[in-house]
Amino acid sequence: MPVIFATDLIVYILFAGAFYFMLAVRKEGMLKEAWKDVKKRRLAMVCLSVLAAYSIVALADSIRWRDPIRNESGRPALSPSGGYIYSAEALSILDRALSRIRLENEKTYSAPLSSHLYVKESIELPDGRVAREYPPLRYPGAHILGTDKVGNDILYIALKGVRTGMVIGAGTTIVIIPFAIFFGVIAGYYGGLIDDIVQYLYTTLASIPGVLLIVAFMLLFGSSGYQGGLIRQSDLVLQAFVPNDRLFWLCLILGVTSWTDLCRLIRGETLKLRELEYVQASRAFGVSRRGIIYRHIVPNLMHLILITFVLQFSGLVLAEAILSYIGIGVGPQMWSWGNMINTARLELSMEPVVWWNLLASFVFMFGLVLPANIFGDAVRDALDPRLRFK
């Protein structure tokens, strides 16, 4: 029985967009030229493959379903009314693929690739004496990145964090961009009263401290519904679509609080473009305002949007970590790099230091943010016809 969260839709939209561009670059035109140019840059292509790997992990973690519970004889258990009884857990493709490391838990901390736990325990020796020793692991050498406090495999946790990071980064930007383009362009191009209203709107929004808005919003919407971890049977019996998803609300509120910067940039750029001679020439042909915005204004804003997309994406992946750290980010049960860093804070003050949790989240975050930046730059350069021929 499939279960779809609101945030899954964001991942699907991201993939649909990527698929659309894949089709678009096959056709003749500017995008094909740009793609050829990007293909020539080896570093960009490496980054693209890294991003693709991340995306596939995120997608694999966004398709999930609940299995029917089976009774001892192996047949599905039936409810009194005759329907199947489903397990409380909706496992994604990723969970299923990683079921080995997902299920091979240890008792507590163990360092990467070690054969013993990281914490001494009292062990009863065969001769009856009790000694403080490092007990052997149940699955020695199986945990490439070690295990956390309750013995979960860190690699698994970090991979689960990929989806959270991607959703926060991409989802929020998907919220931001249409808002910012729409308001920025109409404010800049039409001017007058519309400009005043839009400016009023974003100055008001910008003058409220972002964290305050986020806290208020998350308390209102984010405290109920799906927090991550197990799907609770009571709430979600037979529910296939879960709109009330804390992560989704987080994307939404981060989007609402951060569209103003891009909007301001776009408004300024539009003001400049509006007076340019090619726009005037277009007006002299009697082209409608909508046509001018579509053909002359928006394409010339693309570099701004792309830069902002990449910067925001990186910034938001990091913002998630900060918000989770102060307790208003994703739910505590949801695997995320922010939560990993939050727990690492205490682990770092332990003696001996438990460092692999922080290292894993750092490496995974870095591995997403850096290629996103490099690839974004390459795409921007490729899309700029002025740079392409230099």
Add this chain to the structure above:
Amino acid sequence: MDIPVLEVKDLKTYFRTQRGIAKAVDGVSFSIPEGSTFALVGESGCGKSLTALSIIQLVPGPSGFQAGGEILLKGRPITRLTEHGKREIRGNKVSMIFQEPMTSLNPVFTVGYQTAETIRLHRKKSAAEARAAAIEMFGKVGLPEPQALFDEYPHRLSGGMRQRVMIAMALACKPDLLIADEPTTALDVTIQDQIIRLIKELKDSMKMAVLLITHNLALVYRNAENVCVMYAGKVAEMTSTDELFRNPMHPYTVKLLRSMPGYEKRGLMLDTIPGSVPPATNYPVGCRFAGRCPREMAGCATIKPALAERAAGHFVSCHLHDSSFMSKPCSKPIMCEPDKVPPAPALNAIKKPLLDVRNLKTYYTVRKGLFKRVKGYVRAVDGIDLSVRKGMTLALVGESGCGKTTAGKSIIRLIRPDSGEIVFNGENIASLGERALRPMRSRAQIIFQDPYSSLNPRMMIKDAIEEGLKTLKPDLDRAARLDKTARVLERVGLAPEMMHRYPHEFSGGQRQRIGIARALAVDPEFIICDEAVSALDVSVQAQILNLLKSIQRESGISYLFITHDLAVVEYIADEIAVMYMGKIVERGTTDAVFSNPVHNYTKKLLSAIPTLPPGMSWKLPGKM
């Protein structure tokens, strides 16, 4: 005094680029004696400005570097000085004034502070002494109330005053050499004249040497003792100004002189130079003018001409004057352009009026305060009357800020005028709505000044030209539109295959042609040329003016030529309207206005333009 103020010996300034070494300045030598003005002329991209920057040791790094040569300032070599030593020279021994007075002053400091700073730095004076010296300098450059002006911020001054401040700043330390890089290009004609005179006076009273960099040959004629024509990083010709204008020996110089528009050339086509300056990374092996030269010989493309004295004090770098070269078989001519400019075909102007503007007013509202109440108006266009006849050219002249561009845009309704009538083909279009304006849109078009911002960088040429067709001629199908696009491109002298390129692949002149093609695509009867040739080099300007003229002859289009360049007006306009502070102060035929200006402002304007004396004509060197 035997030692010249500046001596440049075999200066080479190169740039590392992705396409190899760009030899922007490639072996230039000259010297400037005390108290004289030396002019560097040439088209853009020929290395004049970089020569100046090399002299002041400010070549933009890290890609730019000095590849060789020596610069002697009063006999003292400066190229190998430390950065500290160079700083002591800049602004002190050598000063520079730039083209753009609006951006060369720092807006957050007062002009007095900025001027005094230079004095304090170089003269080790106290703040009070520096202040006094700065105020004295302000007086010298003719700024009113220097005392009060000291504490003004740059934005409170007009362009001319700012340029005066720049000059005061440059001269504050009484330099030996003043470099003026296009000092008047960004200024209005009347102010240009004042600034040039000021530089000349100060040069005489302070006994400086001046290096004047400009593309305006008339300015050179009036102001410089010696002149050097640069082409593609090298000296093409160097001699005294009188000699150069009397007897230009390099074909490039002759071509340049003949491409200048002016009253005497009415009725003639302007001479043009085909092609464009070769890129600095890829010069021809032999003479750099080979390929564009009207007198090219078999050996020109492979044998380098030497810069040699071919007449008393007249240095030319051209094989035509080299007798040993001319006696060899490599002197077989391969280009032999007739030494005559074809006459412009006569216009069959139909004297019927096409456009009649009556009492047109366009105001800008000034809004202030929290609630943006209207606090006043800027009367950009304050009741003007104009009329343009079919197949004729009306020039609307005036200085920047007089409202001429606003007037132009109001006439084709890019701006909604506040009152007045615009009768176009018998119909008043002043207050029509956008939909009702459609039929007019295809009949009246506009060409802009800046070839770089007049085309959308993200649109192919084809799409830019088709845009108008799609809106105004929706009944044309795809094939018909493509066909039309190809035809207009051919009409403006571009290959139809170029339609699939993007704007940045074209040079400035080509872009201007595309702008013209775009306007022509919808078959207009009337085109407004808003400073359409002002941003172009002389030779390119000549090509565009020729093109506009021949289009007019073929299709009977009328032009409204908005410009501040009176040489162009003299050449192309049938009638003139002079605009001053939102009003037309004088109207008449070109002949009448130029020979007998009535209004004071017109007189001032006409007397301010640097002109060459009448009767000058130049012949290409070599035999026919």
